[in-house]
Amino acid sequence: MTQTLSNLIDGRLTAPANGRYLEVFEPATGRCYALAPDSDSADVALALTSAQQAFPDWSQQPSTERARHMNRLADLIETRLEQFAQAESRDSGKPLQLARNVDIPRAVANLRFFAAAITQWASEAHAMEDRALNYTLRQPLGVVACISPWNLPLYLFTWKIAPALAAGNCVLGKPSEVTPLTAQLLAEASIEAGFPPGVLTILHGSGAQTGQALVDHPAIKAISFTGSTRVGAQIALSAARQFKKASLELGGKNATLVFADWNASEAQLDTIVRSAFANQGQICLCGSRILVERSIYAEFRERFVARTRALRVGDPLLPESDLGAVVSQAHFDKVMGCIALAREEGGRILTGGEAVAVPGRCENGWFIAPTVIEGLGAQCRTNQEEIFGPVVTLQPFDDDAQALALANCTNYGLAASVWTRDLTRAHRVAAGLHSGIVWINCWMLRDLRTPFGGVKQSGLGREGGVEALRFFTETKNVCIALDP
Numbered sequence: 350m351t352q353t354l355s356n357l358i359d360g361r362l363t364a365p366a367n368g369r370y371l372e373v374f375e376p377a378t379g380r381c382y383a384l385a386p387d388s389d390s391a392d393v394a395l396a397l398t399s400a401q402q403a404f405p406d407w408s409q410q411p412s413t414e415r416a417r418h419m420n421r422l423a424d425l426i427e428t429r430l431e432q433f434a435q436a437e438s439r440d441s442g443k444p445l446q447l448a449r450n451v452d453i454p455r456a457v458a459n460l461r462f463f464a465a466a467i468t469q470w471a472s473e474a475h476a477m478e479d480r481a482l483n484y485t486l487r488q489p490l491g492v493v494a495c496i497s498p499w500n501l502p503l504y505l506f507t508w509k510i511a512p513a514l515a516a517g518n519c520v521l522g523k524p525s526e527v528t529p530l531t532a533q534l535l536a537e538a539s540i541e542a543g544f545p546p547g548v549l550t551i552l553h554g555s556g557a558q559t560g561q562a563l564v565d566h567p568a569i570k571a572i573s574f575t576g577s578t579r580v581g582a583q584i585a586l587s588a589a590r591q592f593k594k595a596s597l598e599l600g601g602k603n604a605t606l607v608f609a610d611w612n613a614s615e616a617q618l619d620t621i622v623r624s625a626f627a628n629q630g631q632i633c634l635c636g637s638r639i640l641v642e643r644s645i646y647a648e649f650r651e652r653f654v655a656r657t658r659a660l661r662v663g664d665p666l667l668p669e670s671d672l673g674a675v676v677s678q679a680h681f682d683k684v685m686g687c688i689a690l691a692r693e694e695g696g697r698i699l700t701g702g703e704a705v706a707v708p709g710r711c712e713n714g715w716f717i718a719p720t721v722i723e724g725l726g727a728q729c730r731t732n733q734e735e736i737f738g739p740v741v742t743l744q745p746f747d748d749d750a751q752a753l754a755l756a757n758c759t760n761y762g763l764a765a766s767v768w769t770r771d772l773t774r775a776h777r778v779a780a781g782l783h784s785g786i787v788w789i790n791c792w793m794l795r796d797l798r799t800p801f802g803g804v805k806q807s808g809l810g811r812e813g814g815v816e817a818l819r820f821f822t823e824t825k826n827v828c829i830a831l832d833p
């Protein structure tokens with residue numbers, strides 16, 4: 350049976366004003382199983398009125414009150430973890446165990462983290478000896494928009510909504526139309542958690558229509574966006590015209606640097622394989638260019654390819670599936686096109702390179718074998734453009750300088766990982782990498798207090814910890830003469 354989703358406007362589940370809906374597909378089966386509102390500017394206008402009415406009260410509540418609402422919401426999600434995880438897996442094609450162990454627990458953690466953070470947040474004072482005292486106020490902006498992508502749906506949606514709400518803003522959130530299901534469950538839970546109407550609004554719809562209407566609306570004070578570099582550039586243009594704050598978390602082409610002295614244990618190899626193929630390679634932080642010191646290249650390649658071949662691609666609901674389906678027909682076509690391009694560019698496919706047929710329930714699903722390619726130059730399109738699928742390349746390097754040059758030679762700069770037992774080298778290479786995040790001998794180990802974001806075309810601004818709270822507030826300096 351097809352499920353029909355609703356917007357959350359003014360504290361109520363609401364049908365779109367235009368009565369139109371978008372089809373939502375299950376990647377593992379290729380079938381449409383839900384309809385999501387195709388919201389437009391009329392829904393944005395309704396939502397804004399309610400959010401603007403809610404703002405004065407919400408922003409003036411003590412931070413402990415706002416934290417209490419957020420913790421209640423976190424508790425409700427945790428109680429329904431299995432329902433949320435099933436929905437996330439079904440909606441995105443990701444293995445259920447990943448949704449259960451990572452995505453949904455992280456959404457709960459996001460809410461709890463910012464609920465706690467806001468009660469601990471302090472601002473600065475600058476004393477001018479006995480002449481004057483300056484103190485800094487950080488005040489909420491008003492109504493803000495949070496727009497998130499399909500790869501980590503609830504995880505990234507809450508990563509934006511939580512600091513925005515904690516800081517005292519009212520939020521209009523738009524999940525990706527490709528994966529709207531957990532946002533619907535979040536809407537239902539937020540009603541039960543007792544959020545005042547208008548504090549949290551969820552609008553479903555397409556990026557071009559609903560998303561753009563949010564971005565362009567002059568009453569929306571800030572845009573927090575995670576998604577592609579192409580759309581990020583469009584949003585930056587629109588925001589610039591209105592002097593609107595924009596935080597942009599965009600694409601990546603991350604490098605994994607493996608030095609000859611890496612800790613060559615099975616556990617570390619497993620982590621590198623996971624960093625390449627977790628969530629079918631559809632994590633902005635996945636390492637898609639694996640750079641290996643020449644003296645160990647052949648041996649590393651053999652181990653890496655063998656481990657990749659052992660990954661099981663299958664029904665995301667089954668516990669034995671390491672990889673599920675990619676998110677949509679369009680994305681399947683894009684990734685398969687990238688593999689074809691790699692072949693044309695002269696790449697050798699060491700494993701994978703084709704679609705995977707999963708019989709039974711999943712026979713029409715969008716499955717791709719984890720793919721390892723070698724023999725391509727650093728400047729070819731395969732090594733320059735984001736693929737965002739289970740596809741990685743291997744390239745050898747001779748020394749630290751060449752490793753850094755290769756790592757830094759794309760327009761992106763989100764994350765990198767460095768694998769070495771030489772601490773001096775690790776620090777030197779970390780300092781030389783053009784990226785916002787560097788992991789040494791680990792990957793995706795996340796402390797929510799740390800700044801998160803990219804350089805170059807991977808984004809503008811940082812999320813996480815106080816960076817997010819700063820983004821969602823306006824800073825004001827107050828100067829008091831002490832002896833007027």
Ligand code: NAP
Binds near residue numbers: 523527576
């Ligand atoms: P996308 O097409 O840019 O979409 C992201 C979000 O923006 C979706 O909600 C989308 O809506 C919406 N959108 C599309 N066009 C819009 C417009 N003109 N105005 C306002 N909103 C618009 O990206 P995606 O394909 O969903 O996600 C994959 C990309 O996200 C990859 O490039 C990946 O690297 C990046 N990403 C970055 C990070 C990070 O932290 N840096 C994290 C995760 C993913 P619809 O989907 O409904 O069209």
Ligand code: MG
Binds near residue numbers: 525527556
């Ligand atoms: Mg999209």
